[in-house]
Amino acid sequence: MKKKLMLLGGIYYLVPVIEAAHKLGIHVITADYLPDNVAHKYSDEYVNVSIIDKEAVLSVAKEKNIDGILSFAVDPGVTTAAYVAEKMGIPAAGPSNSVEILQNKSLFRAFLKQNGFNVPIVKSYKDKSMALQEISTIPYPCIVKPVDSAGSKGVTRVDSPAELEKAIDQAQLFSIHSSDFIIEEFIEPLGTTSDADSFVVNGKLAFVSFDNQLFDKNAPNPFTPAAYSWPSSMSNSVQEYLTSEIQRLIDLLQMRTSVFNIECRISKNGTPYLMEVSPRGGGNRLSEMVRYAYGIDMIDCAVKAAVGMNFEIDKKSCNGYWGNVILHSNKTGKLRSVEVLPELERMVVDKTLFLDSGVEVRGFNGANDTVGTMFIHFDNKDIMDNYMRDVNRLYNVEVE
Secondary structure, eight states: OOEEEEEOSSGGGHHHHHHHHHTTTTTEEEEEEEEEGGGGGSSSSSEEOOOOOOHHHHHHHHHHHHHHHTTTTTTTGGHHHHHHHHHHOOOOOSSHHHHHHOOOOHHHHHHHHHHHHOOEEEEEEESSSHHHHHHHGGOOSEEESSSSOOTTTOOOOEEEEGGHHHHHHHHHOOOSSSSSSEEEEOOBBOOOOOOEEEEEEEEEEEEEOOOOOOOTSSSSSSSSSEEEEOOOOOOHHHHHHHHHHHHHHHHHTTTTTTEEEEEEEEEETOEEEEEEEEESOOOOHHHHHHHHHHHHHHHHHHHHTTTTOOOOOOOOOOOEEEEEEEEEOOOOOOOOEEEEEEGGGGGEEEEEEOOOSSSSEEOOOOSOOEEEEEEEEESSSHHHHHHHHHHGEEEEEEEE
16 A cells, blocks of 8 residues: 655645655645645645644644654644654654744743753743843843744844834744743844755754855845855864754754754854754755755655665765745735846756746735745856856746
């Protein structure tokens, strides 16, 4: 009988996961409460259920007798996937309580501090009134975040007490499971931050990658990633330190096998920080980009891991110089066209649009406002650095 894989969510990033599963002869079930989501058109069957309702998803998973479950690039479903896997005794990224820690920014920061990792000054709150009572003790500038959102949704930099209340309202608006939020010091990065996909096999880092995460300072939300480039500009010594700390975290949490999306940054004083470590594929087609840059098919490995099939990952170095540009508009309107800088076209190896002409486009407030992606293979580092210095000039999204 065919193995069955349940995928939580229905966004575009799941389409290559479905295609990889089908190549392996796996029956794919997609699940969420939005039947018009694009991935459902490619799966073998669809189930209408909220992916944050653990018991409801577990009930469906038992009914369908699934062999594996993934919440690939879909952050809200990661804890549900871990819960279902644990209850059913099928392959899991790790213990469900460990996944809960990784997925909750308040719990994660507390765990890091308790175990001697570098961690920003941070305070956790359950309601706005508590934070406003302590408004004079909060370090500015600071970042206000929901404890359980992803894709930079609900994240605001606050530079003065007068801006705090509005930022809290924004964080609570985008909270998934509760109204909890954190306020932490803003770590001004030295160079670029990194947000890349890696892979853990039987509790060991089989492959770890770092990149240059770039932003659009003119976007409505300037903390939403606007581009990435490879290889990372971080020094080898910093990469080695971060790799060691990631492995230590994996050991402490007893994680098992999964693709991991990992965000890091180095402060102006040279201190490296683990900002986010999530047992899922990253958004913005990061795992697909790794296949181009490193020759490692992380989606194929993630699917095989989820259903208990054997796979291997060979450590490889980055093959050349690469860019992943997140196509977006900074204003709302109907999409007319996406034009690429003519001189760049010969270097573009993949341009994928998620929206059709005439569809409403929103200003770039979060990852869900993405129009599409563009993968670029540069001739050398100087050319990459020159183009990636200002990614907005590489393309134009016309809206009306």
